[in-house]
Amino acid sequence: xxxxxxxxxxxxxxxxxxxxxxxxxxxxxxxxxxxxxxxxxxxxxxxxxxxxxxxxxxxxxxxxxxxxxxxxxxxxxxxxxxxxxxxxxxxxxxxxxxxxxxxxxxxxxxxxxxxxxxxxxxxxxxxxxxxxxxxxxxxxxxxxxxxxxxxxxxxxxxxxxxxxxxxxxxxxxxxxxxxxxxxxxxxxxxxxxxxxxxxxxxxxxxxxxxxxxxxxxxxxxxxxxxxxxxxxxxxxxxxxxxxxxxxxxxxxxxxxxxxxxxxxxxxxxxxxxxxxxxxxxxxxxxxxxxxxxxxxxxxxxxxxxxxxxxxxxxxxxxxxxxxxxxxxxxxxxxxxxxxxxxxxxxxxxxxxxxxxxxxxxxxxxxxxxxxxxxxxxxxxxxxxxxxxxxxxxxxxxxxxxxxxxxxxxxxxxxxxxxxxxxxxxxxxxxxxxxxxxxxxxxxxxxxxxxxxxxxxxxxxxxxxxxxxxxxxxxxxxxxxxxxxxxxxxxxxxxxxxxxxxxxxxxxxxxxxxxxxxxxxxxxxxxxxxxxxxxxxxxxxxxxxxxxxxxxxxxxxxxxxxxxxxxxxxxxxxxxxxxxxxxxxxxxxxxxxxxxxxxxxxxxxxxxxxxxxxxxxxxxxxxxxxxxxxxxxxxxxxxxx
Ligand code: CUK
Ligand code: CUA
Ligand code: CA
Numbered sequence: 001x002x003x004x005x006x007x008x009x010x011x012x013x014x015x016x017x018x019x020x021x022x023x024x025x026x027x028x029x030x031x032x033x034x035x036x037x038x039x040x041x042x043x044x045x046x047x048x049x050x051x052x053x054x055x056x057x058x059x060x061x062x063x064x065x066x067x068x069x070x071x072x073x074x075x076x077x078x079x080x081x082x083x084x085x086x087x088x089x090x091x092x093x094x095x096x097x098x099x100x101x102x103x104x105x106x107x108x109x110x111x112x113x114x115x116x117x118x119x120x121x122x123x124x125x126x127x128x129x130x131x132x133x134x135x136x137x138x139x140x141x142x143x144x145x146x147x148x149x150x151x152x153x154x155x156x157x158x159x160x161x162x163x164x165x166x167x168x169x170x171x172x173x174x175x176x177x178x179x180x181x182x183x184x185x186x187x188x189x190x191x192x193x194x195x196x197x198x199x200x201x202x203x204x205x206x207x208x209x210x211x212x213x214x215x216x217x218x219x220x221x222x223x224x225x226x227x228x229x230x231x232x233x234x235x236x237x238x239x240x241x242x243x244x245x246x247x248x249x250x251x252x253x254x255x256x257x258x259x260x261x262x263x264x265x266x267x268x269x270x271x272x273x274x275x276x277x278x279x280x281x282x283x284x285x286x287x288x289x290x291x292x293x294x295x296x297x298x299x300x301x302x303x304x305x306x307x308x309x310x311x312x313x314x315x316x317x318x319x320x321x322x323x324x325x326x327x328x329x330x331x332x333x334x335x336x337x338x339x340x341x342x343x344x345x346x347x348x349x350x351x352x353x354x355x356x357x358x359x360x361x362x363x364x365x366x367x368x369x370x371x372x373x374x375x376x377x378x379x380x381x382x383x384x385x386x387x388x389x390x391x392x393x394x395x396x397x398x399x400x401x402x403x404x405x406x407x408x409x410x411x412x413x414x415x416x417x418x419x420x421x422x423x424x425x426x427x428x429x430x431x432x433x434x435x436x437x438x439x440x441x442x443x444x445x446x447x448x449x450x451x452x453x454x455x456x457x458x459x460x461x462x463x464x465x466x467x468x469x470x471x472x473x474x475x476x477x478x479x480x481x482x483x484x485x486x487x488x489x490x491x492x493x494x495x496x497x498x499x500x501x502x503x504x505x506x507x508x509x510x511x512x513x514x515x516x517x518x519x520x521x522x523x524x525x526x527x528x529x530x531x532x533x534x535x536x537x538x539x540x541x542x543x544x545x546x547x548x549x550x551x552x553x554x555x556x557x558x559x560x561x562x563x564x565x566x567x568x569x570x571x572x573x574x575x576x577x578x579x580x581x582x583x584x585x586x587x588x589x590x591x592x593x594x595x596x597x598x599x600x601x602x603x604x605x606x607x608x609x610x611x612x613x614x615x616x617x618x619x620x621x622x623x624x625x626x627x628x629x630x631x632x633x634x635x636x637x638x639x640x
Contacts (some may be wrong), residue, residue: 004535005033007612008394011117011528014108018140019078022037022240023232029293029511029594031371032313034472040178041600042345046448046523047115051481051483052483052484052485052527055483055485056485056486057452058485059087059088059089059130059474059476059478059485059486059585060088061087061088063091063333065501066085066086067086067087067500067502068086068501068502069084069085069086069087069089069438069501069502070084070085070092070095070146070499070500070501070504070505071084071086071089071451071497071498071499072084072130072132072362072497072498072499072500073084073130073490073494073496073497074127074128074129074130074153074377074494074495074496074497075094075097075127075493075494076126076127076128076147076492076493076494076495077124077125077126077492077493078098078099078127078149078491078492078493079097079098079124079125079127079148079150080094080095080096080097080098080099080127080245081094081095081100081127081130081144081146081157081562082094082095082490082494083162084205084340085096085499085621086256086438086449086451086474086499087449087474087485089472089486089488090238091447091473091628093162093288093419095157095162095163095164096112096164097125097146097148097155097157097164097167098124098125098126098127098150098151098153098167098526099123099124099125100123100150100154102594103194103585103594103596103621104402104595104596105593105594105595105596105603105605106164107120107123108593108594108595108604108605109508109603109604110520110521110570110593110604110605110606111517111518111520111521111603111604112164112561114163114520115165115167116167117169118169119151119153119167119169120499122150122151122243124150124151125148125150125151125153125186126148126149126150126253127146127148127149127155127495128146128147128177128179128253128495128496129177129178129179129180129242129495129496130144130146130336130496130497130498131144131145131161131179131180131190131210131441131498132144132180132181132441132500132504132629133145133181133183133186133187133225133443133478134182134183134186134187134441135185135186135187136184136186136570137183137184137247137335137442137443138442138443138444138445138504139439139441139442139444139500140161140186140187140504141500141504141506142158142159142160142507143156143157143158143159143187143225144156144157144498145157145181145190145225146160146179146181147174147176147177147178147179147192148533149171149175149176149177149195149348152169152170152173152174152175152176152194153167153168153170153387154170154171154176154179154190154192155167155168155619156165156190156225156228158506158517159506159507159518160506160507160508161507161508161515162474162507162518164185165516165517166228167228167231168223168228170192170194170221170230170233171230171296171297171298171299172195172200172201172202172219172233172296172297172299172303173196173198173218173219173221173233173498174195174198174218175195176192176193176194176195176196176221177192177193177194177195177240177241177499178192178193178240178241178242178243178245178254178329179192179193179243179322179439180192180196180245180252181225181245182225182245182249182252182281183245183246183249183441183442184246184247184249184491185249186571187225187233188224188225188226189222189223189224189225189281189524190222190223190224190225191220191221191222191245191279191354192220192221192222192223192250193216193218193220193221193240193241193243193254193590194219194220194240195217195218195239195536196218196239196475196598197217197218197239197258197261197519198217198218198236199211199214199216199264200216200217200296201296201297204307204344209500210262212275212316215306216236216261217237217242218235218236218237218239218240219233219234219235219236220233220234220236220243220252220254220277220279220306221233221283221418222281222372225391226473230289231301231304232270232284232285232293232301232303232304233301233304234279234284234304234305234306234317234572235303235304235305235306235307235315236254236256236306236307236317237259237277237307237308237319238253238254238256238259238260238261238274238275238277239256239258239261239294239318239528240254240256240277241256241258241326241327241329241330241571242254242255242259242328242383243255243325243329244329244330245339246331246335246338246353246442246481247331247335247353247443248335248353249281250280250281250352250356251278251279251280251281251338251356251616252278252279252281253277253278253279253329253338253340253351253544254276254277254279254329255274255276255277255322255326255327255328255329255340255341255550256274256275256276256277256319256326256328257274257327257343258274259271259274260274260277261265266281266427268325269300269324269325269344271324271582272323273321273322273323273324273325273575274301274320274321274322274324274331274350275320275322275326275348276319276320276326276338276349277306277317277319277320278317278318278319278320278324278338278359278360279306279316279317279448280315280316280317280318280360280442282600283315283316284289284304284316285358286503287304287315287316288302288304291413292304297308298614300580304316308398310637311312312627313362314435314601318348318356318360318365318367320351320359320360320367320368320369320370320371321368321579322340322342322345322349322371323342323344323345323347323349323374324342324343324344324345324434324604325342325343325344325345326340326341326342326345326349326358326396327341327342327381327382327383328340328341328381328383328384329341330381330383330385330386331353331441332386332392332439332459333386333440333443333444333445333561334388334390334443335353335443336352336353336354336586337350337351337352337353337407338350338351338353339351339392339589341380341382341383341394342381343380343397344385345381346376346377346378346379346380346381347375347377348372348374348375348377348380348381348384348392348394349371349373349377350371350372350373350374350375350407350410350414351370351371351372351376351412352370353373353473355369355370355372356370360379360550364587365466365616368554369588372411373407373410373411373413373414374414374416375405375410375413375414375421375422375635376398376404377394377396377403377422378394378396378397378398378401378403378425379397379399380395380396380398380399381395381396381397382394382395382396382397382432382433383395383433383435383496384435385435385436385437385450386437386440386447387437387440387445387447387450388439388440388444388445388446388447388607389447389475390406390407390408391405391406391407391423391447391627392404392405392406393405393477393482394435394449395428395432395433395434395435395452396425396430396432396498396572397431397455398433398581399425400428400429400430400431400613401425401426401427401428401432402425402426402428402432402435402450402452402488403422403424403425403426404422404424404426404482405421405422405423405425406419406421406423407421409421413470418486422569423480424481424482426482426484426635427477427484428452428454428473428484429453429456429457429458429471429473429487430454430455430456430457430458431455432452432453432454432455432472432494433453433454433455433496434452434453434495434496434497435450435451435452435453436438436450436451436453436496436497436498436499437449437450437451437477437499437507438450438501439500439501439589440499440500441601442449446501447477447478447549448476448477448478449474449475449476449477449478449499450474450475450476450477450482450584451472451473451474451497451499452472452473452475453472453490453495453496454470454471454472454473454493455493455573456468456470456471457468457469457470457471457487457489460489461487461489462522467492468488469489469490469491469522470490470492470493471487471488471489471490472488472489472490472494472497473486473487473488474486474623474634490639493627496500497499503513510578510598511578511598511599511600511601512600512602513533515628517599518601518602518603518604519600519631521602521603521604523547524546524572524604525548525602528546528548530548530595532548532550532572532574533550533574534550534603535550536548536549536550536557536558537558538561538562538563540559543564543566543567543568543607544567544568544570545563545568545570546569546570546572547563547571548572548574548576549560549571549572549573549574549577550573550574550576551573551577551582551584551597551619552574552576552577552623552629553577553582553623553624553627553630553637554619554623554624554625554626554627554629554630555628555629555630556573556586556617556619556630556631556632558632559631560632560633560634560635561632561633561634561635562632562635562636562637563609563611563636563637564607564611564636564637564639565610565611565612565636565637565639566607566608566610566639567608568606568607568609569606569607569608569609569634570594570604570606571586571588571604571605571617572602572603572604573595573602573603573604574597574601574602575588575598575599575600575601575602576600577599577600577623578600579597580599582599582623582624583596583597583598583599583623584590584596584606584619584621584630585597585618585619585621586596586603586606586617586619586620587617587618587619587620588607588617588634589615589616589618590611590615590618591607591609591615591618592607593605593607594620596621602613609634609636611636612636612637612638613635613636614633614634614635614636615633615635615636616631616632616633616634616636617631617633617634618631618632618634620633
């Protein structure tokens, strides 16, 4: 397969044109016919092919073998989270979050609807940024958090069971986009950016005609990672795009691309510089403790004003001008720098985190004094990731490349020294958004694998109609040179991913009967005098009917029950099986009812028996040789 890739990509020109030109142009090496200089050694086409093949062998995870890393992919406007093994890029699981899942019953079951709360009415979501909770700057494997840009929510996934257990809607804002976690001392806060500037209050009193004169803003938000309640909000100037936090626990920084406060495309590109908004977390907490906050509308969340007034900074924020419509914001794993990616500028801006104390104490004349480097990288820098060896990897959307560059050399260049801070440019296919290196958001960044989430696949895969998959490419960054080793087609539209070592994620094999995930079902059963592990019974409560059944492969232990037309029926199924992997399903035919019941789990679902007649229910999760026979009947007695 590596031979084939070399042939198709490099065959016409003899070599991969842009890969070599990109690298040689910046390293000053010569490109002789059929040979290139890489890392000082002359590579022939054959030795290049051999090197790539060697990398590709590293990605081969044989049948029955396990991957070294867990990867969590956002699902974009599919609304879910996907779990992949890295380096095989095999999809291991999907975790429904902001979508509806026919298989697991997410969005249908009472347990999932309780998590979804008021937002259960929304059937869509737009999940961009998955991040693993941290302790002392390392992934602790407890939770994964993810934003919903579509309906302004933040969700938490418990990584022990890989299910979403909390969803919070952020009040008085629109579109939660950038999301990152406090890294140190632990993830107390989930920081999340509301992207769009809206009228405040947004009660219809502001229309198109009085928009210009209206009070309007967006807010930076902190969600308590344990309770998932909104802890506080900060009003900002401009808008908010991406965010990251530092390794001291004191700062978070967010990009703003709409400093213009414009509502049209041209307007949002008017300024040559927008800014990075830096948040001082201890000062925000102090302001709240001192009572220097307001609340908005019905919300009880304390809101601190972080806007400049008459050119004077608020205590809690600083605005650092950077060029132009910046997008990604990434903290280097050594904790030294925030890096803002220029998007409409070919640069990244490097902010020295150790200058932020002085910035907030007004020691600098100019906010730009915290910028210690602004390397020119290529066209359309969107996101940067790190190998833990001092190198940064930035996606260039317009150039369709990843550029590897050395941070300290870029800083020395900014100080006037002539360094070649760009180490390599590698073509990716095509138009990359996020990229992400293994463990890169933690102090343990290990520089092994780089995933590049390319927005277009064009001709890389068998054609599947007008809608194309995207292409998540795996790149070996363990050596001097980046080597592209795998193409991974993905469905719309992962924006970002995060990789953790497999020993950092500890999952349950079967459910704990005391799990809070089905605490409500346990409480209802207890009130009905039901032992969920033993009883198979129908409880009538006026027009409400609760049907309790257990299951053990290959049967439901209640194979018939009777209700009246118009009853609201809740079916509780408890899976008695103790054997790992023996999951049952419950599907009530012609009622839109389907759910997963994994070993030792209780699941419940409520529906209206609105049609008289006999209805089969069956197990829709293949569990046994007699899985087809695992069924029962509901009789709905006609109303008179
Ligand atoms: S964003 Cu999509 S490519 Cu939502 Cu992190 Cu940059
Ligand atoms: Cu139980 Cu299939
Ligand atoms: Ca702008």
